[in-house]
Structure formats: C-alpha cells, structure tokens
Amino acid sequence: MIEAAGLTKTYDGGVRAVDALTLSVPAGELFGFLGPNGAGKTTTIKMLVGLLTPTSGSARVAGYDLQAQSREAKQRIGYIPDNPFLYEKLTGREFLDFIADLYGMPAGRPRAQEIDRLLEMLDLAGKGDQLIGSFSRGMRQKMAMASALLHEPKALFLDEPTVGLDPSSIRRLKDILRNLCRERGVAVFLSTHTLEVAAEICDRVGVFHRGKLVALGSPAELTHDSALGRLEDVFLALTESAAVGALIETELS
Numbered sequence: 001m002i003e004a005a006g007l008t009k010t011y012d013g014g015v016r017a018v019d020a021l022t023l024s025v026p027a028g029e030l031f032g033f034l035g036p037n038g039a040g041k042t043t044t045i046k047m048l049v050g051l052l053t054p055t056s057g058s059a060r061v062a063g064y065d066l067q068a069q070s071r072e073a074k075q076r077i078g079y080i081p082d083n084p085f086l087y088e089k090l091t092g093r094e095f096l097d098f099i100a101d102l103y104g105m106p107a108g109r110p111r112a113q114e115i116d117r118l119l120e121m122l123d124l125a126g127k128g129d130q131l132i133g134s135f136s137r138g139m140r141q142k143m144a145m146a147s148a149l150l151h152e153p154k155a156l157f158l159d160e161p162t163v164g165l166d167p168s169s170i171r172r173l174k175d176i177l178r179n180l181c182r183e184r185g186v187a188v189f190l191s192t193h194t195l196e197v198a199a200e201i202c203d204r205v206g207v208f209h210r211g212k213l214v215a216l217g218s219p220a221e222l223t224h225d226s227a228l229g230r231l232e233d234v235f236l237a238l239t240e241s242a243a244v245g246a247l248i249e250t251e252l253s
C-alpha cells in the first residue's frame with residue numbers, strides 16, 4: 001500500500017536527510033517509524049504524502065506514484081502533521097465541512113452523518129459547534145485526525161501523533177488506529193520517538209537513524225532476536241553511533 005524505492009532527500013546546503021530508503025507497508029499494517037530527533041522522519045513522511053519532492057527515488061501509495069499521479073495518490077492519503085494547521089475562526093463542524101468540500105464529497109445527510117460519526121469517535125461530539133480557536137492542543141490533534149479520516153484514506157500518515165495528548169487520549173488513539181488497520185485495512189504509518197507507543201501497538205517497527213533504516217521487524221523480533229532484550233535497549237544501541245556499524249549487520253542479516 002505504501003512503497004518507497006530508493007527514496008532520497010538532500011536539502012540545499014548538503015544535508016542528506018533521507019538516504020535511499022526502500023520500504024513497503026502493506027494494507028492493514030500499523031507501521032512505526034522510530035527514530036531520534038533529526039533522524040529524517042518528517043522529511044520521509046513529507047515525501048510519502050507528496051509534500052516534498054525527492055532528490056531521487058520514488059514513492060507510491062495504493063499503486064499511484066506520488067510525482068506522476070499525485071492527484072490519484074493524494075485522494076487515498078490521510079496526513080496528520082506534527083503541528084496541524086486548522087482554521088481558528090471555524091467551528092469543528094464547519095472545518096470538517098470545508099475539508100469535505102476540498103475532497104469533493106457531496107453535501108447532504110450522509111456527509112453530515114459521517115462528520116457526526118467522526119466527532120463521536122474522537123470524543124469531540126460536544127465540541128463540534130465550538131470555534132477551533134478555543135480548542136486545547138489535544139482537541140486540535142483530534143480535529144486534525146477527523147479531517148484526515150473524512151475521505152476514507154487507504155493510507156494514513158501521522159507525524160508524532162501522541163505529543164500533547166493525555167494518557168486516556170493516547171489510549172483512544174491507539175484503539176482507533178488498531179481498528180482502522182484491522183477493520184478497514186488502512187495502512188498506518190506513524191513516526192514516533194516514543195518507544196512505548198511503537199512497542200505496544202505497531203505490527204512492525206523500522207528504526208531510522210541519520211536518514212537510514214538500521215533495523216526492521218516486529219517489536220518482538222527486534223527485542224527477542226537481539227541479545228539486547230528490550231526494544232528501548234535496541235533503539236538506544238542502534239542509534240548510538242559507536243554501536244551502529246556492528247548492529248546494523250546483526251539486525252538486518
């Protein structure tokens with residue numbers, strides 16, 4: 001569902017933020033993209049959703065190339081950036097109506113019902129008629145989530161989705177993401193530097209460091225197959241430069 005082939009981004013000034021990433025995330029998989037600050041996670045996601053042009057390589061979603069067939073690909077993508085832009089002067093419901101217009105969803109009862117369903121699912125049912133300007137950070141995250149799900153994407157990208165959420169909202173988010181994968185076959189790609197999130201809900205985790213994938217597997221594989229034990233230890237060891245060389249061979253062999 002989500003495919004990257006040799007995906008590379010070198011910024012002006014020479015920083016190679018993503019270096020020949022090749023990766024495939026099938027429908028129904030919850031994939032965690034785990035890496036320390038500056039690893040290149042946001043740059044990768046922006047290329048996968050078509051917001052940033054790769055220096056080389058390509059990305060496809062649902063079989064559509066993000067460069068050559070960008071419209072078709074974007075119709076199938078939901079994206080929640082780490083700092084989502086929302087219109088402060090609109091109410092939650094007005095905002096979702098506006099997003100539905102952008103996606104060309106016909107106005108009418110089914111659309112209003114879908115908006116109500118999403119507001120309910122995200123515990124925003126009582127807030128739909130309040131101005132977004134009055135929302136807390138967590139409520140904004142949820143509103144961004146609702147707007148990303150409205151057109152029923154096949155692939156959902158979330159950049160650091162748990163930042164700013166309280167524990168019960170994190171629990172709710174995890175349940176929602178699991179359901180999207182299991183019941184709707186959505187491929188979910190989330191970036192995080194929170195090991196707990198990756199270990200608990202992701203089917204597979206890619207550890208990303210300095211623009212490269214240094215380990216890939218289920219949380220259990222990454223921990224049990226490693227002499228290091230816990231995912232946290234694996235992560236720390238893999239992202240500590242001194243240990244990277246030796247471990248890349250172990251983990252990817």
Ligand SMILES: Nc1ncnc2c1ncn2[C@@H]1O[C@H](COP(=O)(O)OP(=O)(O)OP(=O)(O)O)[C@@H](O)[C@H]1O
Binds near residue numbers: 040044193
């Ligand atoms: N517009 C830009 N121009 C130049 N360099 C950039 C730009 N955006 C990001 N970078 C650099 O690319 C590298 C990867 O950044 P990126 O934001 O993709 O990492 P990240 O893993 O998302 O980090 P974080 O977890 O801190 O958000 C960093 O060295 C960063 O300084």
